[in-house]
Amino acid sequence: MxxxxxxxxxxxxxxxxxxxxxxxxxxxxFFTVVVGGILLFLAVKYRCTNSKVDRSNAPYHNTRLEVAWSVxxxxxxxxxxxxxxxxxxxxxxxxxxxxxxxxxxxxxxxxxxxxxxxxxxxxxxxxxxxxxxxxxxxxxxxxxxxxxxxxxxxxxxxxxxxxxxxxxxxxxxxxxxxxxxxxxxxxxxxxxxxxxxxxxxxxxxxxxxxxxxxxxKTMAEAGKQIWDKYACGSCHGPKDNERGPSLYALFNSKRKLKNGVEVVADADYIRDSIYNPAARMTAGYENTMSPYTKEQISEEQMLNVIEYIKTLGIAPSAPSGTTPTTPDPLTLRTSNEGDMTR
Ligand SMILES: [Cu+2]
Missing domain, CATH: 2.60.40.420 (Cupredoxins -  blue copper proteins)
Incomplete structure (x- = not known):
C-alpha cells in the first residue's frame, strides 16, 4: 500500500x-506519550484508597523538577x-x-x-x-x-x-x-x-x-495602449505642468503629499492614485483628476499600466530588478484601508 x-x-x-x-x-x-504515560502509571498505582502505597510525607514541591518542566x-x-x-x-x-x-x-x-x-x-x-x-x-x-x-x-x-x-x-x-x-x-x-x-x-x-x-505584447506595451487610450500623458508629461505632476522617474521615488506626508511611489501608490486620486494628492496640486473605475481599467490592465510607468524611469534608489511593492503587510493594509469601501 x-x-x-x-x-x-x-x-x-x-x-x-x-x-x-x-x-x-x-x-x-513525545510529550503526549510522556505525560500520558506518567498519568496512567500514577492512576494505576494509587487507584484505590486501600492500595498499599506509603502516602505519608508526600512532597509538596520539587524545585529542580519544576524548573525543568518550565525551562x-x-x-x-x-x-x-x-x-x-x-x-x-x-x-x-x-x-x-x-x-x-x-x-x-x-x-x-x-x-x-x-x-x-x-x-x-x-x-x-x-x-x-x-x-x-x-x-x-x-x-x-x-x-x-x-x-x-x-x-x-x-x-x-x-x-x-x-x-x-x-x-x-x-x-x-x-x-x-x-x-x-x-x-x-x-x-x-x-x-x-x-x-x-x-x-x-x-x-x-x-x-x-x-x-x-x-x-x-509585453505587459509594458499593453500598459502603454491604456496610457494612450486615456491620454494620461496630456496631464502627466515628461515635466511637471499645471495640470498634473510628471510620472517620469516616479516609480519608487518619494512623493510629498498635499497633507505633508511623504510616501514612496510604489505599485500600490500608483494603483491607488488611479482608482482614487483624491485620497493622496501630490503637494501643489488641486484634485482635478477624475477617478477611474475597474470597468475602465481592470486589475489586469492596472498591472500593465504600472509596468509601463516603470519604463518611464525608476527612481535611482530602487534596488535593480525588484518590484518594490512594500512587502510589509501591515504597512500595506493601513495605506489601503479605503479600498474596500470603494
Ligand atoms: Cu477563490
Whole structure:
C-alpha cells in the first residue's frame, strides 16, 4: 500500500517546511506519550484508597523538577517560534533576481500574466530551479493562492497587492487551489502549475505559451495602449505642468503629499492614485483628476499600466530588478484601508 502522508515536496520552501512540520509533530507525540504515560502509571498505582502505597510525607514541591518542566518546554517553544518566523518572513522576501509573475484571482478562476506578455488562465508555466515572485490581487472577493506541493499559500485580496515567492525543484504538474471560501463555485477555482526543465520552458516561451493573442505584447506595451487610450500623458508629461505632476522617474521615488506626508511611489501608490486620486494628492496640486473605475481599467490592465510607468524611469534608489511593492503587510493594509469601501 502506498500511504502518502504529505504531498510531494517540489520546492525549496517545501523541504524546510516539512522539517519544521515533522519536528512539531514529533514534539507533540513525545510529550503526549510522556505525560500520558506518567498519568496512567500514577492512576494505576494509587487507584484505590486501600492500595498499599506509603502516602505519608508526600512532597509538596520539587524545585529542580519544576524548573525543568518550565525551562525545557520554553526553550522548545522558542525554537519552534524562531524557526517558523524565519520561514514566514522569508516567504515575502524574494531574491533580487526572481522572475515576476502576476496573478489575478476572480470568481472563479486564476488569471496569470508574465512580463513578456504571455497570459494564462488556470495554468502557470515556470522553469525549474529559478526563483519566481508572485504579485497577486483579487478583482472581487478574498481568495488564497495555494500550491500544496510547494507548501505555498497566501491571501489574494481586493484592494492591494500581496507577494510570495518560491523556487520549484522538480519538473512536473502540480495542483493550484483557492484556499479561501470565495462563493458558490469556490471548489472549482483551481488549476495547474507546470514546472518545465529550462530548455523546455524556453521553447514554451518561444511558442508564445498557450496564447490568447497571436503576437505577445509585453505587459509594458499593453500598459502603454491604456496610457494612450486615456491620454494620461496630456496631464502627466515628461515635466511637471499645471495640470498634473510628471510620472517620469516616479516609480519608487518619494512623493510629498498635499497633507505633508511623504510616501514612496510604489505599485500600490500608483494603483491607488488611479482608482482614487483624491485620497493622496501630490503637494501643489488641486484634485482635478477624475477617478477611474475597474470597468475602465481592470486589475489586469492596472498591472500593465504600472509596468509601463516603470519604463518611464525608476527612481535611482530602487534596488535593480525588484518590484518594490512594500512587502510589509501591515504597512500595506493601513495605506489601503479605503479600498474596500470603494
Ligand atoms: Cu477563490
Amino acid at each position: 502506498n500511504l502518502q502522508i504529505q504531498p510531494e515536496a517540489a520546492s525549496e520552501r517545501a523541504v524546510e517546511h516539512d522539517q519544521l512540520f515533522f519536528f512539531i509533530t514529533a514534539l507533540t507525540i 525545557i518546554p520554553l526553550l522548545l517553544a522558542m525554537l519552534v517560534f524562531f524557526w517558523s518566523t524565519k520561514q514566514f518572513i522569508s516567504l515575502t522576501n524574494a531574491p533580487k533576481d526572481a522572475t515576476d509573475i502576476f496573478v489575478i484571482g476572480k470568481q472563479w478562476m486564476w488569471h496569470v500574466q508574465h512580463a513578456n506578455g504571455i497570459r494564462e488562465n488556470n495554468e502557470m508555466h515556470v522553469p525549474v530551479g529559478r526563483p519566481i515572485r508572485l504579485t497577486m490581487i483579487s478583482q472581487d472577493v478574498i481568495h488564497a493562492f495555494y500550491i500544496p506541493e510547494f507548501r505555498l499559500q497566501w491571501q489574494v485580496v481586493p484592494g492591494r497587492y500581496t507577494q510570495m515567492w518560491f523556487t520549484p525543484t522538480k519538473p512536473g504538474r502540480y495542483h493550484i487551489f483557492c484556499a479561501m471560501h470565495c462563493g458558490a463555485q469556490h471548489s472549482e477555482m483551481g488549476g495547474y502549475v507546470y514546472v518545465l526543465p529550462q530548455a523546455e520552458f524556453q521553447q514554451w516561451v518561444e511558442n508564445g505559451g498557450n496564447r490568447f493573442q497571436p503576437q505577445p
